[in-house]
Amino acid sequence: MIMSEKCKQHVDSCRFCWMCHHICPIGNATGHERSTARARALGISLVNRGAIELEEIMDNVYECCTCGACVHDCTTGWDPVMFTKETRLQAALEGKLPEYIKTLVDNCLKTGNAYGKTELCADLSAAIDAHKEKTDTLLYLGTDARYMACAQAVKAIKVLENAGVQFSVLRGELPSGAQLDFLIGAANETKEQMSACAKMLDEYKTVVVYDPNDSKAIKQLYKEYGVEVKADVLTYTAFVASLIKDGKLKAKNTGKNVVFQDPYQLSRDLGETEPAREIIRAYADLSEMLLNREETVWAGNILMAQYLPDVIALVAERRIFNTKSIGAKAIVTACVSEYTALKSVNSDIEIISVEDLIVG
Numbered sequence: 404m405i406m407s408e409k410c411k412q413h414v415d416s417c418r419f420c421w422m423c424h425h426i427c428p429i430g431n432a433t434g435h436e437r438s439t440a441r442a443r444a445l446g447i448s449l450v451n452r453g454a455i456e457l458e459e460i461m462d463n464v465y466e467c468c469t470c471g472a473c474v475h476d477c478t479t480g481w482d483p484v485m486f487t488k489e490t491r492l493q494a495a496l497e498g499k500l501p502e503y504i505k506t507l508v509d510n511c512l513k514t515g516n517a518y519g520k521t522e523l524c525a526d527l528s529a530a531i532d533a534h535k536e537k538t539d540t541l542l543y544l545g546t547d548a549r550y551m552a553c554a555q556a557v558k559a560i561k562v563l564e565n566a567g568v569q570f571s572v573l574r575g576e577l578p579s580g581a582q583l584d585f586l587i588g589a590a591n592e593t594k595e596q597m598s599a600c601a602k603m604l605d606e607y608k609t610v611v612v613y614d615p616n617d618s619k620a621i622k623q624l625y626k627e628y629g630v631e632v633k634a635d636v637l638t639y640t641a642f643v644a645s646l647i648k649d650g651k652l653k654a655k656n657t658g659k660n661v662v663f664q665d666p667y668q669l670s671r672d673l674g675e676t677e678p679a680r681e682i683i684r685a686y687a688d689l690s691e692m693l694l695n696r697e698e699t700v701w702a703g704n705i706l707m708a709q710y711l712p713d714v715i716a717l718v719a720e721r722r723i724f725n726t727k728s729i730g731a732k733a734i735v736t737a738c739v740s741e742y743t744a745l746k747s748v749n750s751d752i753e754i755i756s757v758e759d760l761i762v763g
C-alpha cells in the first residue's frame with residue numbers, strides 16, 4: 404500500500420504499544436483488542452509488509468470514530484487518526500472500500516449527505532423559509548441536523564430568534580465536507596466540497612456553525628487542506644454563550660442537576676470547553692462527569708450508526724453508565740449526533756440538548 408513515510412513511522416511505532424487501549428470508546432464497547440489503535444496499526448503494518456491484503460483490514464479501519472482520544476493520551480506523540488484516515492484514502496484510491504462505505508460516499512457525492520436524503524421535514528422547511536432573506540449572519544446547520552435530527556435544527560433556529568438575532572439559513576446549504584473527510588480522508592472530492600462550502604460561507608460576515616463536526620472541519624481541517632474562509636466562523640455554543648452574556652437571551656436557572664457531554668471536536672480539536680458550560684450554568688446546576696473537557700469520551704454518532712448500529716448503541720450506553728455512576732440524572736449535549744446516539748438508548752437518564760435547555 405502506498406503510504407507517506409510519516410504515517411509509516413507512526414504505524415510502526417504504535418503497533419508495539421497498548422497504553423491507550425483503555426480510553427478507546429470503540430474498543431471499550433466491543434471488548435475486542437482488535438478495535439483499538441495499536442491493533443489497527445498492526446493490521447496496517449502487515450499490509451505495508453505485503454503479509455495481508457488491504458481489503459482484509461478495511462472493516463477494522465472503519466471501526467475507528469477518529470475521536471482522537473488515543474492521540475490525546477499518547478505520551479510518545481503517535482497519531483492513529485492520521486494513519487487511519489490515510490489508509491481510508493488509499494483504499495478509496497485503490498477501489499478497495501467496503502460496499503457499505505461506498506454507498507455512504509456515493510450518497511455524499513450525489514446528495515451532499517451520507518444518508519442520501521433530499522427532503523427536509525416540514526417544520527424545518529418553514530423555519531428556514533422564515534430566514535431566507537440575506538443578512539450578515541448565516542446559521543450553518545449541517546447535514547446531520549438537517550436530515551436526521553430536524554426537530555433539533557428547528558430549536559437551534561428558535562434560540563437565535565428568541566435572542567432577536569437577524570440571521571439567514573440556507574435551504575440549499577452545501578455540505579462542509581466533514582462526512583467525506585471521515586469516509587475517505589483528504590481526497591480531491593473532499594477538498595472540492597470544502598472549497599465550494601467555503602465560497603458559500605464567504606457570502607456572509609459571520610457564520611455560526613451548529614454542529615461541532617462541521618466546526619472542526621471549517622475551523623481546523625480547511626486550514627490543513629489549504630481551503631481559506633474569510634468569514635468570521637463561530638461555534639454555536641460560543642455564539643449562544645455570548646448572547647447570554649450580552650443579556651440578549653434571558654436565562655432562568657431551574658436548579659435541575661445535569662452533566663455535560665463534551666463533544667471531542669470542540670474540547671480536543673478546537674480547545675473550546677467553557678462556552679457550553681456558561682450556557683448550562685445559566686439554566687441548570689452543572690456537575691462534572693468522569694472524563695470531561697479534553698479527556699471526554701465520545702458518545703456515538705449518526706454516521707457510524709448506519710453501518711455499526713449495535714456498537715454505537717453500546718458506546719452511548721457506556722457514556723450513560725458514566726453519568727449514572729456519579730448519581731446524575733440528566734446529560735446535556737452540544738452535538739446533535741451525540742444527542743441522537745444517547746437518545747436512542749433506553750434509560751432513565753434524561754438527554755437534553757443545549758437548545759432543549761433554552762427553548763424547552
Ligand code: SF4
Pocket residue numbers: 416417418420421422423424440441473474476477478479480481482483
Ligand atoms: S497511540 Fe500511542 S499510546 Fe496508543 S497504542 Fe499507539 S503508541 Fe501506544
Ligand code: SF4
Pocket residue numbers: 426427428429430438439440466467468469470471472473474483484
Ligand atoms: S481515534 Fe478514538 S476510536 Fe479511533 S482508535 Fe483512537 S480512541 Fe479509538
